[in-house]
Ligand code: PRP
């Protein structure tokens with residue numbers, strides 16, 4: 001697996017430190033007692049596990065299964081909600097977690113949907129945000145790292161379903177494609 005990584009972009013210890021900062025900000029920003037966390041599967045799995053354990057607040061974790069990339073390297077442009085039922089968010093203080101903000105279509109669709117479902121507030125946190133123009137009008141409230149417009153894997157991000165378990169964020173070797 002490691003031989004398929006061309007370059008480590010964000011090392012494990014760097015991610016670690018940054019998550020501490022994000023967690024503190026989230027902890028102090030969120031009003032009320034309980035934070036309703038919504039994790040976007042599958043990419044946000046690793047980020048969510050590491051970030052939520054750093055937030056010393058009462059929180060509930062729900063997941064939504066959405067997909068737009070279908071394992072490839074480019075967004076299909078269409079965001080599909082794969083669940084029969086979405087979590088109950090009416091009146092809740094919601095924090096949506098995703099691994100990466102790219103075209104913005106995923107986050108936009110999810111935020112719109114949760115607001116439609118009656119969430120009192122929807123904030124968003126992403127580990128990575130690509131430095132590019134978005135196809136949808138959306139920016140995350142909490143961003144771990146801004147990266148260039150290149151395809152990345154690891155720390156939850158996949159190529160054809162693989163490499164999500166790499167502990168760092170890296171680029172994929174052309175030989176692996
Ligand atoms: C990826 C990634 C984000 C989204 C970002 O998910 O995990 O959720 O795309 O792209 P966007 O800003 O262009 O919408 P994907 O659809 O690949 O599913 P996955 O999370 O299961 O890997």
Ligand code: MG
Nearest residue numbers: 040041042043
């Ligand atoms: Mg995703």
